[in-house]
Amino acid sequence: MPSVVIKGMGAYAPKNVVTNEDLSQIVDTSDEWIRTRTGIGERHLADESETVSFMASEAAKEALENSGLSIEEIDLLIVATMTPDMLFPSTACLVQSKLGLKKVASFDIEAACSGFLYALEVGSSMLKAGAYKNALIIGSEKISGIVDWQDRTTCVLFGDGAGAAVLSKSEEPDIGVLGALLRADGDAAHLLHMPGGGSNIPASSESLDDRQHFLKMNGKEIFKVAVRYMEQATLDLLESKGLTIEEIDCVIPHQANMRIIDSLGERLGVPKEKFVNNLVRYGNTSAASIPIALTEAVKLGKLKKGDHLLLIAFGAGLTWGASLIKWT
Numbered sequence: 001m002p003s004v005v006i007k008g009m010g011a012y013a014p015k016n017v018v019t020n021e022d023l024s025q026i027v028d029t030s031d032e033w034i035r036t037r038t039g040i041g042e043r044h045l046a047d048e049s050e051t052v053s054f055m056a057s058e059a060a061k062e063a064l065e066n067s068g069l070s071i072e073e074i075d076l077l078i079v080a081t082m083t084p085d086m087l088f089p090s091t092a093c094l095v096q097s098k099l100g101l102k103k104v105a106s107f108d109i110e111a112a113c114s115g116f117l118y119a120l121e122v123g124s125s126m127l128k129a130g131a132y133k134n135a136l137i138i139g140s141e142k143i144s145g146i147v148d149w150q151d152r153t154t155c156v157l158f159g160d161g162a163g164a165a166v167l168s169k170s171e172e173p174d175i176g177v178l179g180a181l182l183r184a185d186g187d188a189a190h191l192l193h194m195p196g197g198g199s200n201i202p203a204s205s206e207s208l209d210d211r212q213h214f215l216k217m218n219g220k221e222i223f224k225v226a227v228r229y230m231e232q233a234t235l236d237l238l239e240s241k242g243l244t245i246e247e248i249d250c251v252i253p254h255q256a257n258m259r260i261i262d263s264l265g266e267r268l269g270v271p272k273e274k275f276v277n278n279l280v281r282y283g284n285t286s287a288a289s290i291p292i293a294l295t296e297a298v299k300l301g302k303l304k305k306g307d308h309l310l311l312i313a314f315g316a317g318l319t320w321g322a323s324l325i326k327w328t
């Protein structure tokens with residue numbers, strides 16, 4: 001079985017940085033409340049020109065440059081997003097056009113904050129299966145476009161941005177993306193969702209009055225299950241690969257809440273130094289959070305050849321999972 005390696009990473013963060021203090025001018029909140037409950041200090045919010053497809057394309061360009069591959073060598077494009085530019089066509093098709101990446105297979109994956117891990121698994125499996133050689137896998141989100149700016153319980157948590165990876169097939173065995181364990185529980189879909197805007201509740205004056213076109217979340221319930229599900233996925237994945245948690249050199253968890261991340265680290269017995277976190281500067285950027293953090297980790301030289309890297313995610317669906325990578 002051939003391997004699939006990450007050849008290059010890239011990220012894009014919108015220019016506009018909004019602090020907790022700035023948000024306290026819009027809703028009844030404070031820097032102290034947001035920092036202590038979540039660990040978030042500021043977030044990047046996209047302007048009108050910074051669409052999800054634009055941010056995805058910018059992140060992809062940087063990933064391509066870092067990979068040393070040319071755009072002509074890419075034959076597969078997957079975008080993970082829960083905030084597409086529009087319901088259809090897919091954001092991947094819009095990104096394809098922006099990049100000048102003509103006529104290659106392009107599609108979106110919607111698995112909310114776990115989207116990048118789902119896209120990584122689908123993309124690497126398609127490469128391993130043989131028909132494709134190099135893939136662009138992107139997580140891009142503009143959550144500022146779907147949060148309710150009158151709801152202090154949700155609007156302070158999220159941010160916008162994009163991260164991208166170039167994946168390539170390699171004949172060297174047992175390196176790169178070693179595998180993933182992905183899970184979902186649709187019975188808990190109501191815990192984090194946006195009811196309006198799809199075919200079930202199309203836009204109407206009633207749906208607008210009821211604020212159905214905004215993200216709704218039961219934060220307390222999500223908090224309860226997030227740590228447990230991520231811990232179990234990690235342990236099951238490691239067992240299936242014959243590895244122990246001590247053999248993991250670096251962990252990049254989905255950046256949603258510092259208390260969730262700390263609790264996950266404690267339960268898994270992974271020291272804080274092995275975690276890569278940038279939540280304080282980005283907030284929760286959903287499918288973009290892991291590839292943005294991974295891009296930063298690479299830039300900071302936190303990963304060396306042969307390191308075992310664990311990516312762990314959790315999000316609406318509910319969806320969750322873990323991916324294991326032997327860094328090249």
Ligand SMILES: CC(C)(COP(=O)(O)OP(=O)(O)OC[C@H]1O[C@@H](n2cnc3c(N)ncnc32)[C@H](O)[C@@H]1OP(=O)(O)O)[C@@H](O)C(=O)NCCC(=O)NCCS
Pocket residue numbers: 028029030033034037038113152153154156217219220222223256257284314315316
């Ligand atoms: C959202 C979250 C930070 C709330 O923290 P919490 O400790 O559970 O806070 P509570 O919901 O109990 O609210 C406590 C109080 O703070 C208030 N509050 C909520 N948001 C606030 C804000 N932004 N600023 C100030 N006060 C706020 C509440 O109204 C409540 O007040 P009350 O006691 O008078 O009713 C936390 O539940 C969480 O992070 N959950 C996970 C959410 C998540 O990560 N989702 C994405 C998954 S991908």
